[in-house]
Amino acid sequence: MKEDTINVVDLQGSKREAFDRLYRLYFNSLYRFAYHFIMSPEAEDLVQEVFIKLYEKRMSLPENVSLKSYLYAATKNACINYLRHLGIHDKNKSKLVEAILFSAGHDYEEEEEVAGRVEACIAKLSTQQQLVLRLHAEGMSYQQIAEKLNVSVGTINTHVNRAYAYFRKFFTLVLSFFS
Amino acid sequence: MNIDWLIIKHNLEGVASEEERSLYRQWIEADSAHAAYARQVESYYNRLDAPDALSEERLQAKLEEINRLIRQRTQTRRLTRWVSVAASVAVVAGAAYFYAHRDGSETVEEQVIRPGRPYAELQLADGKVVILRQEAKQVIASDEAAEITNGDNVLVYTPRGEAARTGYHVINVPSGAEYEVQLADGTRVFLNSSSQLRFPVTFSGPEREVFLTGEAFFEVARDTARRFTVRAGEMTVVALGTAFNVKAYPRQTTAAATLTEGRVKVILPDREHEVTPGLQVLFDKTTNTSGVKEVNVALYTSWKDGHYSFNQMPLEEIISTLAVWYNLNVSYQDPEVKEIPFSGQLERYGDITKFLDKFESTNEVQFQIQGNNVIIKKK
Structure with missing residues (x-):
């Protein structure tokens, strides 16, 4: 992921440009994260609301807050609230780990314990699978990844699907280990 | 009805135990929204290559939508600043506005009238009354039909299974208070x-x-299968999934329904209105007629977020709202001040004397406060 060059002070400036840049940098990553968290296209509205709230609150944010961390934490909370509304609880954070894995959301760096679980899963993948997931996390489409690695889109799909299928299988093991 | 995510997951993966299957069934049957969500997750599970990124065009459109929503929502907040800019024009027009340049305490009475607070009384089906306060975390009732809990300023009803209970509860929020119910x-x-x-x-x-x-x-x-109806005196509001404000105080001469999201039908003695976001249905009880107008929705819904906004609103209307929140008895010594229009925004839990001070600083009106009684005079 590109260096997080936008800080709270930029955002507090009078121009909307910093906000737009922040949006372009993170919307899709957050959307992917939320999508796999709540497993619903409503993730789009949820992340939209996160950005609106950030804008509204920008003047009261401490200057040293990392916007990336703020955005991920806010999205995570929105997802938890969404599920809670449906009476679903995520006691051992399995949903969070799943969301990070399936969204290839390597940006999420809030909790060490969760990060450890994610790392453990990813380390089990092949180098090629890891590379594809990383590029996908950086915002490249399967088409773009295929062009970059000079393979067909079908191959990329297979890689990703295998990785996800593997996650699913492995995930249950990791979970029973941690819970 | 609550469920742990792992139970749902185990059911979808076909590895659920007998107990987990039964809990899952109960959860699904508890609410049609649960069943809909379970279908959603199932289709997610069956589709490995999830569409989890927006296209460039979609991203751009979304950004424009976000910026539009931000503009819409900040409109009210900008009001205060806008007002002070417009002040000189306003004086010519004979209207009074707030000026932001005076702070520090002075004049007015020392008595601080208690501002709005989270408090309510809940009357159960058997007539028993339970006091609800923000701090008190409590389980009000719990049986096979539902669990009712209170805490953090919210009263929450969670149905369990299909054992429906037909009883009614009544939540009473006295003047000077507010409460949320789920x-x-x-x-x-x-x-x-x-x-x-x-x-x-x-x-x-x-x-x-x-x-x-x-x-x-x-x-x-x-819940598209079951419409939601609010009956409020003469006014009936029918909605599917949507967000709206209904104001129907028996002692006020008008009743209003203001829509922020979705679509509602408002039924009144004289006619019915189909309303879209940004519109308000206003019913005049004195003439028994209703109409629809375009409004700045935030002015009518900001109270729930802790502000009170008004734009060119007659003093009497503003004060009657404040009277409800602060439990004031208001009388006018000079009735002509009732019509003076004011614009501005107040913090809902602010000190009432500071609010009144701001009105006084326009040199149009004067307040005399004794206990909860307020007398309003011309300056």
Whole structure:
């Protein structure tokens, strides 16, 4: 992921440009994260609301807050609230780990314990699978990844699907280990 | 009805135990929204290559939408600044405005009238009354039909299984207070001061129906199969999934329904209105007629977020709202001041004397406060 060059002070400036840049940098990553968290296209509205709230609150944010961390934490909370509304609880954070894995959301760096679980899963993948997931996390489409690695889109799909299928299988093991 | 995510997951993966299968079934049957969500997750699980990124065009459109929503929502907040800019024009027009340049305490009475606070009384089906306060975390009742809990300024109804209970509860929010209720279907209701809501413990049957006196903001849980109806005196508001404000105080001469999201039907003695976001239906009880107008929605819904905004509103109307929140008895020594229009925004839990001070600083009116009695005079 590109260096997080936008800080709270930029955002507090009078121009909307910093906000737009922040949006372009993170919307899709957050959307992917939320999508796999709540497993619903409503993730789009949820992340939209996160950005609106950030804008509204920008003047009261401490200057040293990392916007990336703020955005991920806010999205995570929105997802938890969404599920809670449906009476679903995520006691051992399995949903969070799943969301990070399936969204290839390597940006999420809030909790060490969760990060450890994610790392453990990813380390089990092949180098090629890891590379594809990383590029996908950086915002490249399967088409773009295929062009970059000079393979067909079908191959990329297979890689990703295998990785996800593997996650699913492995995930249950990791979970029973941690819970 | 609550469930742990792992139980859902195990059921979808076909590795659930007998107990987990039974819990999953109960959860699904508890609410049509649960069943809909379970279908959603199932289709997610069956589709490995999830569409989890927006296209460049979609991203751009979304950004424009976000910027538009930000503009819409900040409109009210900008009001205060806008007002001070417009002040000189306003004086010519004979209207009075707030000036921001005076701070520091002075004049007015020392007595601080207690501002709005989270407090309500809940009357159960058997007539028993329970006091609800923000701090007190409590389980009000729990049986096979529903669990009712209170805490953090919200009263929450969680239905269990299909054992529907037909009894009604009534939540009473006295003047100077406010409260939030989450109904059994997931609908959130923010009740304003001096308001009362009567609702079933669980919703059974083909329709969801509640009864309101006073003012409340509704965020209706989506359920296309069962419409949601608010009956408020002469006014009936029918909604599917949507958010709207209903203001129907018996002692006020008008009743209003203001829509922020979705679509509602408002039924009144004279006619019916189909309303889209940004519109308000206003019913005049003195003439028994109603009309629809375009409004700045934030002015009518900001109370639930802790502000009170008004734009070119007659003093009498502003004061009657404040009177409800602060439990004031208001009398006018000079009735002509009632019509003076003011614009501005107040913090809902602010000190009432500071509010009144701001009105006084326009040199148009003067307040005399004794206990909860306020006398308003010309300056």
